[in-house]
Each structure stands twice: as structure tokens, then as C-alpha cells.
Amino acid sequence: MKILVAVDKTEESQVALRYACHLMEHFISIVDALYVKPDVVETVTEGGGYTPFTSQSDVAREIEKETEKTVEEIIEGCAICVGKRIPCNPFVASGDPAEEILNAANRDYYDMIILSSQGRSLLRDLLVETVPAKILQHAQQSVLILQKFRPIQKILVAYRGSQCDQGALEFIAPLFAKKKPEITVLHVQEKEQAESEKFVEACLKTGEETLRRYGHAPMKKSAKGEFVEEILRAVAIERYDLLVLADYEHKVPKYLKVLSDEVLNLVRLTTRPVLVYRDDQ
Secondary structure, three states: OEEEEEEOOOHHHHHHHHHHHHHOOOOOOEEEEEEEEOOHHHHHHHOOOOOOOOOHHHHHHHHHHHHHHHHHHHHHHHHHHHHOOOOEEEEEEEOOHHHHHHHHHHHOOOOEEEEEOOOOOHHHHHHOOOHHHHHHHHOOOEEEEEOOOOOOOEEEEEOOOOHHHHHHHHHHHHHOOOOOOEEEEEEEEOHHHOOOHHHHHHHHHHHHHHHHOOOOOOEEEEEEOOHHHHHHHHHHHHOOOEEEEEOOOOOOOOOOOOOOHHHHHHHHHOOOOEEEEOOOO
8 A cells, every 4th residue: 555645844744654654554555755845936926934035046945955854854754664664755846735745646646645734723724725625625545634643542434335435444444454443333324314224234234244354343333313413423422533434425527626515524523533535546
């Protein structure tokens, strides 16, 4: 599995890199870190926070200085991966961060993108066109957004029994085959769906059997009500460390807002790390 970690100058993004190394320690994988430095011309034109520097060459030197420092930090973070025999490489691009991250993820066939909420309110980040919002909206890969970092001991999978849900289970099952966290498969009976108890039982049994094939002993739960509300309630009460969602409405067009409202609302409103699984990789 190839993992692309989006890294910037914040400590949170460096933690995300180290987190990726720990996540993949029992899995055959490659972890790469991409830092996108500001474009010099655009920075000078737009101001870009380099007000003490009066000329384009001054700005260019400061950007290169920051880039060198960030790459050194990436190399330090990669040392954790290397120690676990996971290849880890720093890469640098220039331009719009979201665009460069998405381009690299597609060009080099990564399976997942990992990014942090950068220490700010994720709700605010996703209400405006920030880097996390753009990546989450447009990535063709699964996206893991980290906030309030914590060891993954309890996982909640929102499960409706679709092919995409099955893909999400088969995506996470081998990742945690060695760590064996507690995994709960939760099915929400929505009023408008008029699902029978028999259907819910069969749906959860399918999810359970999928995880058992990978050596997990999952818990099965069901709830009645509105999907987003019930998932958020479960996360808050049981204090799960990771929420896994399947993005049903994700389509290929690159510049369309294709993230389903349910997934977007859950990512906005939870304070836990969220893995948004996409099956068209």
C-alpha cells in the first residue's frame, strides 16, 4: 500500500507523518511525505505573509530556507518508518498545496492520503476552501484526516451493507490485523428506508463475517434514527478513536463537489480522526 502524507510547516502535520509510520508498521507499505512550498511569484503578488522581505529574491531565499527546515523535519519523521523497515521519502513541490497533493496522489497511484487538521477547527476548515476541504472533496483515494491524535484502540465503522461499505471493511481489516483494536460495526435503521429487523441482522452478519476472515472479533450494533445523529451519538458515548465512513456518492469528475452531505457533516462535526473510504482507486 502506498501512503501519501501531506506535510506543511506545522507540528501537527509532522505528527501525522509519524502517525502514518506507526499505522503501517505491520503492513507492507511505502510512506511518502509531500511538502508544497509557496510559489515565489504568487507569494510576492499576493503578499503571502512575507512582508519583512521587500524583493522577490528575498522572498525566494526565505521560502527555500523554510523548505530546507521542513524537509529536515520530514527526514526525522521518516526515521520512524525506516526503523520499522518501511520506505519513506520526502518530496517537495511548488504551487497550490491541494492541487499538488491531488496531482501527486493520482500520478503516482497512492492508495490513501493522510493529512492533519493543522491544529485549527476542522469544522471551520471544511466550511471554506482550505487544503483539507479541497483534498477531501476531490481526492480519488481514501482520505484519513487526523485530529486530536490518539492511539487507535476502538474503531467505529458506519455500515449499511453496500459494496462500498464492504470495501471499507476490507481496506481497514488488514491494516489492523496485528494491532487488533476493538472494531464495532454499526448499522443505523433510518425511518425512510423501512428496513426490517431481519435485514439489519443479515447486514451486520455480513460485516462481521468480513472482518472475521482477517482475524478480527467485531462487535455488532444497530440504532434507529437519523444516520448522522446516531453515528455522532455513538462516537461521543463510546469514545471511539477512529470513525470509518464509505463515501457512496464520490464520482470521477475532479472539480465537482462530490462528497456526500452525510459524510461531509460527519467529518465536520466529530472531533475524532476520520477515514473516508473510496472504492474507485
